Amino acid sequence: MSEEASVTEQLFIQMCITGIIMALIYILIALGITLIFGVMRIVNFVHGEMTMLSAFSMYYLFEAWHLNFVLALVLTIAGICLVGIFFQRYIYKPLGYDILNVMIIAAGASFALKSAGWIIFGPVPRDISTVFPGMLRILGTPLSMERAAVALICVGLTVGLYLFLYQTKTGKAMRAVEQDPEAAAVLGVSIDRVHAIVFIIGCSLAAMAGALVGMLFAVEPEMGSEPLMKSFMIILIGGMGSIPGAIVAGLLLGLIDSFTETLLGGEMAFIIGFALLMLILIIRPKGFFGYEI
Amino acid sequence: MKFNPVKVKKFSVLLLVIFLFVAPLLVITNAFHLHIMIMMCINIMMAASMWLLATTGLISFGQAGFMFIGAMTSTLLVKELGWPFWVCIPLSGIVPALVSIPVGRLCIRIKGVYFFLVTMAFGELVRGLFAYFRTPFGGWYGIRHIPPPEPHYIFTPLSKIPFYYLGLVLTLLTCWVIYRISRSRIGMTLWSLRESDILADSVGVNVKKYKLQAFVIAGFFAGIAGTYYAHYFCYISPLVFTFTMSLNTLIYIVVGGLWSLSGPIVGAAVLTLVPEFFRATGVYQMLIFGIILVFAMLFMPRGIVGLVTEKVFPLLGKRVNRQKI
């Protein structure tokens, strides 16, 4: 009798843990997008592909060429940031950061990047070997060290982001531009510099997410799309531009996803996800805490 | 020699239409080329209908969803109930149009980017629903062995020519209807919504009603394109009518030019041909499309048609009509 209970218990805990870990990764991606949206009022559709490129970069640098993990990570992040800045300066800025145009051109670019990924890397999924071997037990359920480490890293980055935005001068400047760009400019904040920094942070988060997803799951050209969709749902439900919103909505969605996937099957999770999204957009397009467009 | 631009345009369109009717007998006899023309028809129908909606400022990413609904309607009616194809064609426009009324009512309230996203969600929702219910919608595997139109001795799997003519007629019909609407006062009103919907509201335009009308018309023609697709390829599945297809349609419009109906037509035609030119399918096609879209948005804001009108025509001595709409 107690063994049966412990099996359902275990399943429950397992679903919760999976949900939370997935949520944390999606939140990481969502934070990057929502930050960029909050400050620049554009939606960076290529975020998913940046995640993918980062994962491939980690694969080649760390796995194939055996560079030191941290070094590989740093190089990857730097590379992705360069890509991001390129996009910001030469692709988004010429369009005057018009949100609809940026969305369209970013969709096109993400298309191109994804196909380029297919062509260059091929469909065979790669794997990045684990840096954190071993297993833990949480509440009687097994949990790989790797997943635990990923979760900790995500939490750490989120906290770090929060501290940055609220405690440092640059972070405050960013929040100022987010709230009122004109006023911030009058106060002497360099808008261009803030834009660049926002993009760097956003892309770094995407790069980190890519590395983490690559560690936990397979590295392949399509890997950017689903997390991007999920992150969009999180942002729309939590509110575009809102960080606490992204966190709350992320955890919610992660758990819902995990439970429906295990209990009802993949398609239902798919349908429920999009139905929920439509519902939220219709009833409260701003999400829980978000900004008007 | 008097050079009346309007008469010239009308005459050249007439010539083109005649050419298209005669072509399979003389010029385009290769089955593969006919297939390309058929794909062009589908793409033009989708692009033209989406364009009408875009003139109001609404970019919908759910058009593939309506296409799917239309395809599914006639597929089920013909395959399961044995209804004749020709009865089902108008129905496969009407059913998605009916669906688009409540969907449109809900979505049109939503502004700008969010509309983009909610229509995308709708498209995915349609796919998900058809994928979830194996019967009668075929699930992820889709529905095979869709019967071609009657009479079966004409529409055989081997002969593409009848399909070509069917497509040509449907496409011409679609474009003619959309052209008439866009050139009428209704069309002007739709454009005004894109320019400034607040100003239109202030002069008495019922903005929501007009946007909904455009949305429903777009859904109708998407459905018809869907059914043509279904009975030509004889196979439909959720893997066909994806967000990618809606994005492709948008690319036709953006690259061709938003400012007149010739834009989406030219865009769809050119971008159906270009991948074939490079023998590009699958990911190579996506790559080319993505790059073309990026370049088009950066360097050809008025699309191919805009480029030709503004740069090439003056060279030919044709007076550029400054009025853009």
Next chain:
Amino acid sequence: MPLLEIKGLTKAFGGLMAVKDLTLEIQKGEIFGLIGPNGAGKTTVFNLVSGMLPCTRGKIFYDGTLITGLSMHQIARKGLVRTFQLPTLFNNFTVLKNVLMGMHLQAEVNLWNSFFDTVHGKTRENGVLDRALGILQEVGLADRKDELASNLPHGHRRILQVAIGLGCEPGLLLLDEPMTGMNVQEVGEMMGLIKKLRERRGITIVIVEHNIRAVMGLCSRIAVLNFGQKIAEGTPGEISQNEAVVRAYLGGSL
């Protein structure tokens, strides 16, 4: 009976009272001025009356009928039209097309008509075209009718805004800062146009303006707002003597 009656109009944005308990009566045929320092709520009043914003409290009557809660296009249909503070135009349309759009209500065609280009539709449309040209003639833009609206200089854009409003054949026209950004000559032209509208077409006009001289010259009566509340109402002479008004403008002389 006053043409426009505003009773107890209130608009709150969260805790902020943009308009507080405003009561006004506009008589038919007059030119009424609404002035006040920046942020006093004048444009908000226009937004509320024209149906662009919902009221928190209060009632608005146009020509005896209650119009609170109606949408902007419904109110325009009744004959109450407003222009916008920014030079909002249909930028990629020609000047003529802008006015034709303004005549949307006169050219009411449905999908069927316009699709099959019925005779009925055509003749109505032609009548509309003539009247649109007439309006352009009246405001002095007839020679620029085929130019793109975006190419117009600022002063003419403002005039086009008024012309678009005229297309609706309004009984009441709300002009939101029609003279902002105009030089002295353009202001004079606009003032002349506004007077002409009242005299020739009998349109009642309410005008929000910062150009006090113009307001004094045009309006038969003026109301002054500050912090969303009416602090004075009367003839130009009375207003210029009113101490509260002078104080509200922080010592600016009228």
